[in-house]
Amino acid sequence: MSAWSSSLRARFKTFEFMVGSVLVGGIVLLVLASYFLYPDGGETIDLGKRLLKPFVDASHIFGTDSLGRDILARLVVGGRISLLVGSLSVAGAVVIGTLMGLVSGYYRGFWDALVMRFADIQLALPFILMAITFLAIIGGGLVNTIVLLVVSQWVQYARLVRGSVLTLREREFILSARAIGVRTRGILFVHLLPNLTGPLIVLMTLNVANNILLESSLTFLGLGVDPTIPSWGGMLADGRTYLQNAWWTSVFPGLALLLTVLGLNLLGDWLRDSLDPTSGASK
Amino acid sequence: MVKFLAQRVILSLFVVLAVTLIVAFAIRLTGDPALMLTQGAGSITEADLARIRAALGLNQPFFVQYANFLKGFITLDLGKSFLGGTPVATLVGKALPATLLLALSSLALSIILSIPLGIAAAVKKGKWADQAIRVLSLLGLSFPNFWLAMMMVLLFSITLRWLPPSGMEGILSFIMPTLTMGIILTATNVRLVRTTMLETLQSQFVMVARAKGLSERVVLYKHALRNGAIPLITYFGLQFGGLLGGIVVVERVFNWPGMGTLAFDAVAARDYPVLQSVICILSLLIVGVNLLVDIAYGIVDPRIRRD
Numbered sequence: 001m002s003a004w005s006s007s008l009r010a011r012f013k014t015f016e017f018m019v020g021s022v023l024v025g026g027i028v029l030l031v032l033a034s035y036f037l038y039p040d041g042g043e044t045i046d047l048g049k050r051l052l053k054p055f056v057d058a059s060h061i062f063g064t065d066s067l068g069r070d071i072l073a074r075l076v077v078g079g080r081i082s083l084l085v086g087s088l089s090v091a092g093a094v095v096i097g098t099l100m101g102l103v104s105g106y107y108r109g110f111w112d113a114l115v116m117r118f119a120d121i122q123l124a125l126p127f128i129l130m131a132i133t134f135l136a137i138i139g140g141g142l143v144n145t146i147v148l149l150v151v152s153q154w155v156q157y158a159r160l161v162r163g164s165v166l167t168l169r170e171r172e173f174i175l176s177a178r179a180i181g182v183r184t185r186g187i188l189f190v191h192l193l194p195n196l197t198g199p200l201i202v203l204m205t206l207n208v209a210n211n212i213l214l215e216s217s218l219t220f221l222g223l224g225v226d227p228t229i230p231s232w233g234g235m236l237a238d239g240r241t242y243l244q245n246a247w248w249t250s251v252f253p254g255l256a257l258l259l260t261v262l263g264l265n266l267l268g269d270w271l272r273d274s275l276d277p278t279s280g281a282s283k
Numbered sequence: 284m285v286k287f288l289a290q291r292v293i294l295s296l297f298v299v300l301a302v303t304l305i306v307a308f309a310i311r312l313t314g315d316p317a318l319m320l321t322q323g324a325g326s327i328t329e330a331d332l333a334r335i336r337a338a339l340g341l342n343q344p345f346f347v348q349y350a351n352f353l354k355g356f357i358t359l360d361l362g363k364s365f366l367g368g369t370p371v372a373t374l375v376g377k378a379l380p381a382t383l384l385l386a387l388s389s390l391a392l393s394i395i396l397s398i399p400l401g402i403a404a405a406v407k408k409g410k411w412a413d414q415a416i417r418v419l420s421l422l423g424l425s426f427p428n429f430w431l432a433m434m435m436v437l438l439f440s441i442t443l444r445w446l447p448p449s450g451m452e453g454i455l456s457f458i459m460p461t462l463t464m465g466i467i468l469t470a471t472n473v474r475l476v477r478t479t480m481l482e483t484l485q486s487q488f489v490m491v492a493r494a495k496g497l498s499e500r501v502v503l504y505k506h507a508l509r510n511g512a513i514p515l516i517t518y519f520g521l522q523f524g525g526l527l528g529g530i531v532v533v534e535r536v537f538n539w540p541g542m543g544t545l546a547f548d549a550v551a552a553r554d555y556p557v558l559q560s561v562i563c564i565l566s567l568l569i570v571g572v573n574l575l576v577d578i579a580y581g582i583v584d585p586r587i588r589r590d
Contacts, residue, residue, distance in 0.1 A: 012414045121298050125566055126528030133562055136550040137309045213427055217532050220429050221547070240433060240536070247437055254430035262425035269421060 016270040023263025027256075031079035042073035042230045054248045063248040065238060071248060074230040075256050081231035082260060085142070085215040086208040089149035094204055096150065097157025098196075102188045104158065105165030112162070119155035127152050127214060135223040145224045149211050160203060164196050198275035202268055209264035216257055232257045287581050295574045302566045303356070303559075307349045310555050317341065352559060362556040371560045374545060379564065381451055382541035385460050385530050390519065392465030393472050400469070401476020402503055405484060416473060423470025428463060428529050432536040435459045449538035460537050464529055468522065475518045479511040486510070513583050520576030524569040531565075 030037075046068035054063035054071070062071040104112035131148055138144055168174060169192070177191050218224030219233025220240075227234045232253045239250030317335040336342045340351065355362055361371035404416040439459060440448035447456050483489065484507055492506045531543030538544065542561050549557035 008411070008414065009409050012417070117294075117297075120294060121301050125298075125302060125569065126524040128528035128531060129562060129565055132531070132546060132550065133306055133558070134309060136558075209425070213425075216427055217429060220427075221532065221535060236427075236430060236433070243433060243437055244441055247441075250430070250433050250437070254427060254434065257427050257430065258425055261427075262422060265421050265425050269417075 013270055013273060016266045020263050020266030020270060023259055024267060027079060027260050027263065028083065030076050031083055034076040034080065038073040038077055040073070042069060042075075042077040044073075045069055051242065051246045051249070054252075062252050063246070065235070065249050066242060066246075071235075071252055074235060075232070075252055078230040078232050078235060078253065079256065079260070081142070081219075081225055081229065082212045082215065082257070085146055085149070085225075086212040086264075089146045089153070089211045089215075090204050090208050092146065092150035093153040093207070094157050094200065097154035098161050098193070098200070100154065101158040101161025102165060102192060105162035106169060106184070106188060106192070115158060116162070119159055122152060122155045128217065131214070131218055132221070132223060135218060140218070140223045140225065142225050142229075145215055145218060149214065153207060153211075156203065156207070157200065160199055161196055164199070165192055168192055168195055202272045202275060205264055205268035205271055209261045209268065212257070212261055212264075288578065291574055291577050291581075295570045298570050299563075299567055303353065303563050304349065306559055306562045307352060308345070310559055311345060311348075352556075356560075356563065361560045364557050365554045366552055371556050374557060375542075375560055375564060378540060378542045378545040378561075381539060382527070382530055382534070382543070385457070385464065385534075385539065385541065386523070386526055388457055388461040389464035389468055389526065389530070390522075392461055393468035394519070396465065396469045397472035397476050398508070401473045402480055402508070404473065404477040405480035406503070408481065413477075416477075420470045420473045423467055426467060426470075428467050429532050429536050431467065432459065432463045432533050435463060436536070451540055456537075460530075460533060460539055463533055464526065467529065468526060471522070472519070476511075476515065479514050480507060483507045483511040513580065517576050517580050520572055523572045527565055527569060 046064070049057070049060065049064050049068040051066060052060050052064040052068070055061065056063075060070050060072070062075065064070055065074070100115055104115045127149075130152065134148060135144060174187060174191055177187055182191070215224055216231070216233035216236070219227070219231050220237045222237060224233060225231045227237065235253035236250055236257075239246070239253060242249050317332045333342070340348060343351075352362070359372060361375065363370050364374060400416055404413045407413045436448045436459065439446040446458055447453075450456055488510070489502060489507050492502045497506075527542075530539075530541065531546065533539070534541045534543035535547065542565060546558060546561045548554070549561065
């Protein structure tokens, strides 16, 4: 690789990091600030100002929806749902998946076979199809959506962790830790886990993005989060009804989703390259 | 090879059985279809409800119902819809081709787009073109598919009035659904093509082809691409499940008369036989395609079989 193109790659990495962190950081700050900015939670109805066009009224810069509610307020407040679902579902999946992966990779045997066959079954089926069936049955809602995401995704972490443990467990530093009498729990959490944080963080970042998209799809379909709570998927479901005469009700929530997910994907891509120098050139 | 085949087939059968069992069990928890059907019908006695349940086969134990469903599934007798009594096979017979056509057209579009783009990125590795394709691919991965669909309707149907906003009538109605799924699929595929091509371009037969003085086009498309095709076909095959999942959502935006629309109508009406059949058929398809890809890969590349 010539000096020029490697510096070009370096500049793109900086670009990825800058744009990604500005997007994600900005959105997180805005959403946190929503508790002060919009104490009404974007719920104030003004039937006299239904479907107001954007950039006309200074107090409704992105216009209003079919009930006269401020789109910008609902966008900022709706971000809470996306960030909450994205972070909680990934946190749950990573804890369960890491434990399962550590145990099955270290002990092998029956437990390992059981977990991995279960993983095979889950990975063979697309999430959306299963989610539609289950949410239709157990009912939607915030908690059920998060639980479903955790249940469907822990296998990804279990596989990743198990694979790394299988190669690491025969390495000298683990063998010597065992030789000087470190207990199993110490080996798993003190010696093995820290070696896995890099790939785990990359997968987590990309999955937060992915889960935000999945939640919004499910809510859009009327199966996810309660439609009375402001959320981007819910706003888009509403906006679809008014696509013909009020484009702003569906353009802005979609942009918010796109920018959030793009920011996370940029950061994930940047992290992958930074944590694994060999992947940047080949992957 | 026989052992490899047997393992794959048994695992796939196991997956299908597990899925049908879970779906059948879960669907029974939704609520009583006899009550749903008679909603607002006025004077309904408990005896009437019992008669409806008996007619629909709902009074039998769960495992008998499940066994009947499996038997029907194997003999292609999928039962009748609770609403109107249309045979499920007729409904699926109309919906499945609509979904599969969309899946095929999207896959075709993404292959047409991602192969030249992925090759360009691999050849120009680290240069501007590569970085631009990388950013575009990340952008494509970040698009909510249903929102992209809505934005297409807004642009092509409402603003420009070029294309029909919904339904499946004529070739024009395929354009927006295909573009939506094709573009999102291309975002993933470009990266796969690029990675595969980077690997093949380093092999000795490519150097030999170049040394022979063959034109770059022949080297890339005839020598490198053909050898990279095997892993690529596997990747494309493995995406089938995700593609169907995406189509199910996008069908909703375009009112596409496919399996997604059928499933949603069934969910709303608690129409067990329809929902159960739709989910089971889609799972069977996905597992089947994955199995075929595995087998094909095992035949082409003997190293896989040993694992």
